Amino acid sequence: MATATDFDRRWIFLAIGVLVLGLYAFGSGAPMPVSPYVQSYFDTIDALPEGSVVLLAADFDPGSAAELLPTYQATIHHLLLRKLRIVNVATWPAGPPFTRSSFAEIAPQYGAVYGSDWIELGFKAGDDVAMGQIGQSLLSSFAQDDRDKADVTSFPIMQGISDSFQGIALLITMSAGYPGVLEWIAQAGGRYDVPILAATTAVQTPDLFAYYPSQLQGFAGAATGATQYLQLVVAAGVPALEGTTTDNQERMLIQTYAHLLIIGLIVTGNVLYFLGRRGA
Amino acid sequence: MLLALQQATEPPFFSITAPDDVLGAWLICFFTLAVFSFLYKDNPFYKVAEHVFVGVGTAFYTLQYYEEGVIGRLYEHMEQAGRALGEGGSGVMDLGGTPVPAAWAIGLRSVAVLLSLMLLVRLFRSGSWAPRWAVATMVGIYAAIKMTGETQSKLVLQVEGLMRKPLVNPELASWGSDWAAVEQTQVFYTFANLVLLVGVLCALLHFVFTFRRGKVLAGASRVGVVVLMLTFGAMFGFTVLGRYALLIDRIDTLGDYTGGAYSLAPPPAAGSAGALQLMLSPPVLLAVLIALVLAVAAASRKRSA
Numbered sequence: 001m002a003t004a005t006d007f008d009r010r011w012i013f014l015a016i017g018v019l020v021l022g023l024y025a026f027g028s029g030a031p032m033p034v035s036p037y038v039q040s041y042f043d044t045i046d047a048l049p050e051g052s053v054v055l056l057a058a059d060f061d062p063g064s065a066a067e068l069l070p071t072y073q074a075t076i077h078h079l080l081l082r083k084l085r086i087v088n089v090a091t092w093p094a095g096p097p098f099t100r101s102s103f104a105e106i107a108p109q110y111g112a113v114y115g116s117d118w119i120e121l122g123f124k125a126g127d128d129v130a131m132g133q134i135g136q137s138l139l140s141s142f143a144q145d146d147r148d149k150a151d152v153t154s155f156p157i158m159q160g161i162s163d164s165f166q167g168i169a170l171l172i173t174m175s176a177g178y179p180g181v182l183e184w185i186a187q188a189g190g191r192y193d194v195p196i197l198a199a200t201t202a203v204q205t206p207d208l209f210a211y212y213p214s215q216l217q218g219f220a221g222a223a224t225g226a227t228q229y230l231q232l233v234v235a236a237g238v239p240a241l242e243g244t245t246t247d248n249q250e251r252m253l254i255q256t257y258a259h260l261l262i263i264g265l266i267v268t269g270n271v272l273y274f275l276g277r278r279g280a
Numbered sequence: 281m282l283l284a285l286q287q288a289t290e291p292p293f294f295s296i297t298a299p300d301d302v303l304g305a306w307l308i309c310f311f312t313l314a315v316f317s318f319l320y321k322d323n324p325f326y327k328v329a330e331h332v333f334v335g336v337g338t339a340f341y342t343l344q345y346y347e348e349g350v351i352g353r354l355y356e357h358m359e360q361a362g363r364a365l366g367e368g369g370s371g372v373m374d375l376g377g378t379p380v381p382a383a384w385a386i387g388l389r390s391v392a393v394l395l396s397l398m399l400l401v402r403l404f405r406s407g408s409w410a411p412r413w414a415v416a417t418m419v420g421i422y423a424a425i426k427m428t429g430e431t432q433s434k435l436v437l438q439v440e441g442l443m444r445k446p447l448v449n450p451e452l453a454s455w456g457s458d459w460a461a462v463e464q465t466q467v468f469y470t471f472a473n474l475v476l477l478v479g480v481l482c483a484l485l486h487f488v489f490t491f492r493r494g495k496v497l498a499g500a501s502r503v504g505v506v507v508l509m510l511t512f513g514a515m516f517g518f519t520v521l522g523r524y525a526l527l528i529d530r531i532d533t534l535g536d537y538t539g540g541a542y543s544l545a546p547p548p549a550a551g552s553a554g555a556l557q558l559m560l561s562p563p564v565l566l567a568v569l570i571a572l573v574l575a576v577a578a579a580s581r582k583r584s585a
Contacts, residue, residue, distance in 0.1 A: 010319065010320065013319045016527075020524070020527060020528060020531060021531060024528065024531050024532070024535070036463065036464075063526075065529075066525050066526050066528070066529030066530075067522060067525045067526075093340070093341050093344035093345065093348075094340070094341075094344075122348075123344055123348055124348065125344075125345055125348045125349055128422075128425055128426060128429070129421070129422070129425055132425055132429070133376055133377070136376065136377045137374070137376065137377025139374075140374040140375070140376060140377050143352070143356065143360075144352075144356075163377055182433075182434075183429075185433045186426075186429030186430050186432065186433040186434070187425075187429045189433065190429055190432040190433045190437070191428075191429065191432075201522050202518040202519060202520075202521040202522030202525065203515075203518060203519050203522050205518050206511070206514050206515045206518050210438060210441075211433075214437060214441050215433060215437055221518075222518060222521050222522060222525065223521065223522075223525040224521070247532070251525070251528050251532075254524070254528055255521060255524050255525070255528075258520075258524050259517070259520065259521070259524075262520055
């Protein structure tokens with residue numbers, strides 16, 4: 001007698017592929033309700049006084065760009081719109097190219113000047129140790145900037161920054177895994193009392209609920225959080241992100257139906273399993 | 281040619297901000313589809329993509345670590361320290377936020393280099409004592425750094441947060457009419473915090489093995505198992521969410537390359553649908569070719585068996 005375990009799983013792959021392709025071609029999205037975690041992410045940035053310096057860490061790579069790049073770019077838009085200054089770092093080697101390309105596209109829209117409104121410090125190896133060192137002394141962690149290879153102390157944006165995160169009003173990480181937000185919380189949040197925000201991949205998101213709001217002031221988890229945050233940023237006055245927001249809303253519709261398919265498959269698999277066990 | 285590449289300030293095809301080129305489009309589509317072909321079965325297309333990915337990834341990461349670790353932290357550091365020494369031997373260097381004399385900066389960094397070299401001895405003599413010193417140093421430092429921060433964030437503050445969690449929040453309305461905002465009501469707040477409190481205690485009690493399991497402990501343990509399973513279920517759900525996001529992004533990328541600029545077919549005449557252009561675009565043409573080759577290979581295998 002054939003059982004559920006004899007089923008060729010390639011049919012499942014095909015079903016998912018057809019469903020996703022079909023919805024991608026013909027589906028449409030709708031606005032999502034915003035969760036308190038994402039609202040807090042937005043509000044924390046919005047509440048910063050103009051000219052404050054924010055440390056933005058691009059702790060992700062191309063493998064997680066699908067989930068994190070929209071939030072990363074929306075965050076840059078939001079920060080520059082609010083006239084906040086950005087110090088960019090990365091503890092993932094593949095992070096700096098995203099910083100370079102994103103600022104090349106976004107900074108001119110706000111007339112932001114390199115060195116005054118934002119700076120790219122580049123990649124720092126060492127995971128947790130590097131994060132601890134950045135917290136201890138940002139200036140000695142990066143002797144030169146990543147773009148112009150000039151002494152970091154020569155840039156106006158670095159003038160008010162000193163050891164132990166003095167001069168840094170907020171730390172935001174785009175966290176794809178290890179090292180990421182949990183390590184920033186342990187190495188920077190606890191030691192230097194700097195508020196932390198995070199955008200995370202879906203896999204990492206369940207870990208973060210326990211840290212909100214005492215150790216993590218807000219987070220945009222997964223593509224869901226990204227879509228909600230994009231909606232808020234567009235509503236705040238960034239029409240350039242309307243296309244990305246619509247794309248993400250459409251993706252969330254695909255996600256919804258694809259999840260329903262997975263739930264259906266799990267239920268079917270369990271029913272077949274128990275029926276097979278009873279028949280044996 | 282290499283000289284010309286070096287002299288160019290920012291060659292367009294090395295820059296992530298460069299517009300997509302036609303060759304790049306074909307390569308992106310080929311490697312994406314080659315990886316997807318693994319869903320059918322392991323095959324040479326997937327192997328090629330896998331090896332190229334590992335090779336390119338290794339090269340990129342090696343270069344990044346070389347620039348940051350060797351050029352930045354060793355070469356430039358030593359050069360700076362040498363300059364400071366040349367100023368009369370009284371130069372002071374910043375080492376991890378601490379000012380130290382230049383001679384000390386050179387000495388301490390030399391110890392790090394020595395430990396790194398000792399680590400490499402393993403390549404030549406597997407049982408040597410030398411790598412153990414380097415590993416022991418790394419483990420010791422890493423444990424010390426992790427212990428303080430992790431204990432604070434994952435234990436002390438978590439326990440404190442749970443103990444200080446009030447069951448009543450006077451700022452919230454007792455009950456609302458809007459179901460979308462049910463999370464912001466007093467009833468939900470109290471219920472959620474009660475679930476949290478009971479859930480954490482029961483999950484912890486599940487791992488108490490010191491005492492014989494009476495009715496109370498067994499019951500609490502049972503609830504703890506349910507809490508743990510709910511947690512794993514939520515984690516699985518989020519993982520599926522993430523994987524779908526990646527799949528949709530890949531399909532979106534493939535969709536971007538169905539445009540006429542990347543197709544082998546000439547632009548369609550005015551009024552025609554452009555089906556040929558779509559068929560000869562990188563994702564469609566490559567998908568058909570890969571599927572065809574795999575089908576022919578499967579048929580010939582079946583015939584020879």
